[in-house]
Amino acid sequence: DTAVSQTPKYLVTQMGNDKSIKCEQNLGHDTMYWYKQDSKKFLKIMFSYNNKELIINETVPNRFSPKSPDKAHLNLHINSLELGDSAVYFCASSHHGTSGANVLTFGAGSRLTVL
Amino acid sequence: KNEVEQSPQNLTAQEGEFITINCSYSVGISALHWLQQHPGGGIVSLFMLSSGKKKHGRLIATINIQEKHSSLHITASHPRDSAVYICAVSWYGGSQGNLIFGKGTKLSVKP
Numbered sequence: 001d002t003a004v005s006q007t008p009k010y011l012v013t014q015m016g017n018d019k020s021i022k023c024e025q026n027l028g029h030d031t032m033y034w035y036k037q038d039s040k041k042f043l044k045i046m047f048s049y050n051n052k053e054l055i056i057n058e059t060v061p062n063r064f065s066p067k068s069p070d071k072a073h074l075n076l077h078i079n080s081l082e083l084g085d086s087a088v089y090f091c092a093s094s095h096h097g098t099s100g101a102n103v104l105t106f107g108a109g110s111r112l113t114v115l
Numbered sequence: 116k117n118e119v120e121q122s123p124q125n126l127t128a129q130e131g132e133f134i135t136i137n138c139s140y141s142v143g144i145s146a147l148h149w150l151q152q153h154p155g156g157g158i159v160s161l162f163m164l165s166s167g168k169k170k171h172g173r174l175i176a177t178i179n180i181q182e183k184h185s186s187l188h189i190t191a192s193h194p195r196d197s198a199v200y201i202c203a204v205s206w207y208g209g210s211q212g213n214l215i216f217g218k219g220t221k222l223s224v225k226p
Contacts, residue, residue, distance in 0.1 A: 035214075041152075043201065043216040055213065090158060104148065106158040 003027075006091050006107035013081060014115055021076045021110045023091030029105070030095055032074035034066060037088040037109070046089075049074050078112075086114045118142050121202050121217035128224050134189040136220045138202030141183065148214065149176050149187050150201040158201075161187070192224045 004025045013019055025032060031050040037043045047066045048055045054066060063079045078085060091107040119140045128134055138147070149161040162169050162176040164185075169176050173192075178185040189196055199221050203214040 040218075041199065042218055043203070043214075045213050048213060057213070088156065092158075103163045104150075104160050106150075106160070109156050109158075111156075 004091055004093050004105050004107040006089075006110045008110060009108065010111050010113075012113045012115065015081055015083060017081050018077070018079045019081060019112070020078070021089055021091075021112070023074050023076070023107055025072055025091075025093040025105070027093055027105060028095070029093035030071055031093060031102075032068070032071075033092045033094075033104070034074065034076050035090040035092060037090060039087070043090070046076075047074075081112075081114045083114050086112055088112070118206075118215050119202055119204055119217040121200075121220050123220060124218065125221045126223070128192050128222070130193060130224055130226050132192050132224075134192050134196075134222065134224075136187045136200050136202075136222070138185045138187070138217055139183060140185075140202075140204050140215075142204065142206045142215065144180075144183075144204040144206050146205045147178055147185050148203040148205070149185075150203060152199040152201060152219070154198065161200075189222075194224045194226050197223050 007022050033048045034046040035043050036046050046057055046060050049068050051071055065077045067075045088109045088111045090109050092104045094102040094104045122137045146163050146165045148163050151159045151161050164176055164178050173190045175188040199219040201219045202217040
């Protein structure tokens with residue numbers, strides 16, 4: 001199936017650990033994103049990444065680092081996990097056109113719980 | 116104050132009712148998105164629009180750029196429409212995909 005897939009779907013870990021969430025899309029999109037949804041269900045952009053450029057949102061701590069081995073993958077690595085990192089992380093992708101923003105396709109989300 | 120405001124926050128309707136969810140924004144935008152988040156957590160993009168009106172099935176989205184306002188309408192609502200509906204904007208000056216999200220409208224449609 002064509003989709004944006006994230007793994008793992010659930011992740012429970014201890015404070016201070018380092019963890020990664022993987023994202024892959026087979027839609028041929030050239031831009032991928034990470035969004036964070038907090039406990040109040042509020043979504044915020046973390047990163048966007050396309051063939052040419054990684055855009056870092058300045059409100060994201062530098063413990064978070066996106067890594068993109070190719071345009072179909074955008075992984076999120078988190079160092080020294082904190083309680084406040086507990087959230088649902090959504091990966092998404094889109095195709096950049098001349099009009100700029102395009103329809104997004106979301107992954108199913110990865111629920112991270114830090115104990 | 117969030118740059119994207121939605122109303123109402125919660126909405127309960129009877130099956131068959133016509134539903135309207137409103138979104139107002141305070142920044143210049145290149146596009147506005149309507150998203151649906153199911154009770155299971157998955158997010159689906161319903162519409163992306165920068166002017167006028169779009170229709171898909173029982174869903175209609177409109178936008179008034181001058182008034183910085185958009186509405187999402189659901190005709191003949193059904194219990195399966197129960198979800199959180201989220202408005203988001205792509206703002207001028209922001210990088211692509213740098214969406215600003217509203218807090219969502221939780222819709223419950225009763226049979």
